[in-house]
Amino acid sequence: MTAERHEEIRRMLSACLDGELTQGEEQRVRVHLEGCAECRQAYEELARLQQMTRSLHFASPPEDRMKELEKSLMVQAPRRLGWLFVLGGLAAWLIYAAVTYVRHWRPPSAEELIASAVGIGFVMLLASVIAERVRQLPHDRYRRIEK
Numbered sequence: 001m002t003a004e005r006h007e008e009i010r011r012m013l014s015a016c017l018d019g020e021l022t023q024g025e026e027q028r029v030r031v032h033l034e035g036c037a038e039c040r041q042a043y044e045e046l047a048r049l050q051q052m053t054r055s056l057h058f059a060s061p062p063e064d065r066m067k068e069l070e071k072s073l074m075v076q077a078p079r080r081l082g083w084l085f086v087l088g089g090l091a092a093w094l095i096y097a098a099v100t101y102v103r104h105w106r107p108p109s110a111e112e113l114i115a116s117a118v119g120i121g122f123v124m125l126l127a128s129v130i131a132e133r134v135r136q137l138p139h140d141r142y143r144r145i146e147k
Contacts, residue, residue: 009029009039010039010042012029
């Protein structure tokens with residue numbers, strides 16, 4: 001058997017243990033393992049390692065500790081800061097647009113009307129989605145589900 005073919009089989013050992021190979025690939029690996037003691041030993045070591053890792057159990061943190069972590073500053077601060085930037089930027093943009101409109105009023109061009117229609121449509125859709133989400137929040141049956 002060529003060295004390339006041998007290495008190909010060795011790369012497939014882990015996938016074979018995980019049941020990720022096609023029937024043909026798995027059969028090729030099994031046939032190779034019958035005739036190659038070195039690969040068979042590597043396969044058995046991988047199998048033992050997989051068995052050992054499956055038998056490991058990790059303690060789950062207490063539920064009250066998980067809730068503390070979820071409410072901690074590290075989790076909530078970026079979300080709140082993000083909303084602050086979005087809303088602050090939107091407010092600044094609206095103020096700038098209003099001031100610019102008042103200062104430089106002229107009849108809008110067709111491109112400006114189209115762009116305004118798209119922008120207004122987007123804002124209206126976003127507002128409707130937010131309003132619907134807020135309206136449905138008390139009736140959300142998945143809201144109180146905990147992991």
